[in-house]
Amino acid sequence: MGSRIRENVKHFFECFCELVPPCQDREPWIIQQFPDKYRDEEVLKSVPKFAYPCKLENDVIEHYSFVLTDLESKWTFGFCRHDPKAETAIVVLSYLPWHQAFYKFLDTTAVLMHSSRTEDLREFLTAVYNAKLGEPGKKFTVSFNRGESTFCVDIPRPFQLPSIPENRNLTEYFNAVDAQNMMIIFASMLYERRIIFVSKKLQRLSACAQSANDIIYPMIWQHIFIPVLPMSLIDYLLAPIPFLIGVPEEVFKQVHRSEIGDVVILDADTNTIDTPFDDLNNLPQEVITSLKKQLRNKSLGDGVSRAFLRALVQLIGCYRDALKFEPGQKVTFDQEKFIETRPVSLQPFLRQMLQLQIFQQFIEERLMMLNTGQGFSDEFEYELERYTAKSGSKLKQQYREWTSTMKKEGTAFFKSVKDKANPAMKNAVKTVKDGGKGMKSAYKGLRSKLKDNPPPQNGMSTSSHRSAPNSPTGKRRSVGASFAAPVATYRKDAALALRNTAMQRSYSPLSPSSQPITPDILDTPRSSSPPIDIPRIDLMNEMVDLLKFSLDTPPVDRSLKPVRSLENFKTAGAGPSPLHSPGRSLFFPASLGNTSSRADTETLLQSPPEGAFGTACATVSSPPMVPPRTSAPPYMPTTTTKHQQQALLTAKPSFIVGGGHSENGDPVFYVTGGGRGGAVDVVKLTPPVCSPRRKNEETEDLIRLDSTSSDMDDFDPLKSKSSPDSTSSGNSGHVPLSITNPLYTYENHNIQQNGGTASGFQDRCQRNDQDLLHEYGLDFGFSNTNQSAFDMFSASSTKVNSQGQWTKFD
């Protein structure tokens, strides 16, 4: 596998360290760590170097990440927080590349370090360390501060494309470097150059390096990867092998250019590139042209990531044509065919491509996925299918045949699936689920936000929707209003003793009488609540947060049917499609452009039925936010789609311009009616009732099959794919403005199921599900009648073998 991220990670973090900066001739060092049992000396020795890679001059709090690579080439991420007012830096090491989550974690930790109760920090670290990691797409929640506060972050989904502004790294990269230079770096990475990023700011440096790697997905940089290079490792710039290294400007000053040889240098502060190569122009012209066009048009959301993903689809998606399926043998990749089947103009590039490590690893990974029965199931493959519908179906046919042969012959080709302690079935289903998730992430505009921020449960999270926690600069604000007032002196947890007394002496600030440290909490706007205070509105971020906040809970529970809101939509709405039946559709019908919608909105907001809360807010606020995501439902005729999109772009919709909390904690939103001179209405909302969620027992087993309905949800994008109505999906001639939204079909499906009305539509849905499984080579033979089989399976996995259909994998 080409992945350099560890799998089966047990803990949120591996080690938390506090470090003292270098002074005079003394190197920086770790004064305390948690847990004490973490004893990887090589790593602990390196942390100080990376935490203080060079002389730092930051006047604001800075977060950045560094990367350590172990002997298996797997990455350990170090997330670092420098507060100019603090005496020390804090670092958390983890195997998980969850930047946003860890910066939040560090901020929370920084606050706790100033807590009046010295045990707080250790208790928090212990709680987080021991907490079980949940499923992708869910939340990782830990309560602390004696249950008064909650630390809550999202667990990223697999294959989720980074989007702006949620992904801090990409946002930073996008802000620092223009599209042209991003493309040059992209091209240089495809040629596996030696690449240097330079910046004064460590934050920018690490963000750019991380994003540059994210952008070549589905490939992964296989070479030296050092997002922040410490002065002491400067010699790595002489490496004769490819690298991507972020060099702080301080360090770069020490480098003699002539020594390094041919290298691509991006100065991220000045947005300039110095390269001896012409890699971008050596990419096929048609790819550059369409990439340029897309980058010009799209920046918000995953537009940037997707533009590059599409470029890669154009460049290497044809790998599928070179796959050889021979019954009884592993799927193989035919290099000659890979080149010969392509237009002459592409061939030189592809020949080059074959010789690249990142491409080879990519092919290896794809073959492994196919040979273990996982099929074509990630974001890249879906994008590929959107790009060329026909080759996809032909290939899948081949793969299906191949898979069925393999199963008939009972060979051990799927043994890597079987080997995993349990049931091929589980893995296979999970794969399809994951596939669904990957697909779904294409629509994450709205959906991924559903689970983003929890409803306010305590002081800790009340601040979350008021500011912009996910904006590039606003991340430092997870500070709870419920914390005790910070103490002025720097306290040390007695339990976390200093390593030696000599250090203590030499580091005076650690004594209680030392100079007061202004705690972090004072640096950031407090979130204690004046009844209605309109925050300094960064409109865009504000709405993103609102969206997240408001969409959070309700849609998770599908049993709550927002009947009333739906009725409202219907009366207001356009929905000419008969299939657009009641359901919590996230799509906002054409009423969005209606000036009358203000009234509707108000009605909705004032008396939201339980569960409709999210819908109402989403529909009001999302379209102006993220136009590409408010895509057409698959069952709607395309013409309507276009019309609606135009409406979205041209009309002045009503939307929420701000939000806050009233004194009793109820959310308050400011709604402006687009056509009415920008009048702002204050609308009070009652908080949504949290639907009961199954918690721990669900995370025990990643593949609970008894939650059939939500599992089916994951199939949904695929289903929409196979729907004859989704005309926009296979359109390869131009890049579709939007992608079909799978949520509709699912919602319809689900609700009807819940309602127990067996309609023809439902049947069709289920047939589609089956077709999809077929299509992906995963035929478990379930039908309407044996859906309960899933329940049986989850109830007792030992029954697997008694289910005739499922033993096919054995």
Added chain:
Amino acid sequence: MDDYKFLFKVVLVGNAGVGKTCLVRRFTQGLFPPGQGATIGVDFMIKTVEVGNEKVKLQIWDTAGQERFRSITQSYYRSAHALILVYDISCQPTFDCLPDWLREIEEYASSKVLRVLVGNKIDREDREIPTHVGEEFAERHNMYFLETSAKESDNVERLFMQIAEDLMKQARTRDLPRYDSNAQSINGRTSTIGDSSCCSKLQ
């Protein structure tokens, strides 16, 4: 930092566990820098040796985790002056893989790159590959051959000295592999740039 007249980059390849890292560490005796292999994924050692009256600096690069690659492509060999292919004399499979390694080297590396075959771990009692077998293989493929023991330090010094000498000969006849357009001006002048201890000097 020493002055030097030549700088050569040497890349080690071979199966996991054949003792590549030990070999390099033995040669450089932990002089500089202390191994970062466990945190950077690439270990990198420098040793300056004297050949004739000239100082030659050897940079030896040892990439961890090569085994995850089914094959190593050109970007790996792109700017190396010498390749050391290592196997373990007490482990037949590591020898059996040599043709695969060679195929890649032939395919991707410059034909001028110096190739050395090293049978490591001669301190082991359980030898599986007789010396002559290794020799014959090397001869057949036009490689230098040496057996070493990183543990006992046998032949390690000799190995790297030999490489330094050969590369210098090549450099003098301007017959070094050149991959990049202007990198590695090997036959450069002696330089005396300040003594920033963490920056090696090329040229």
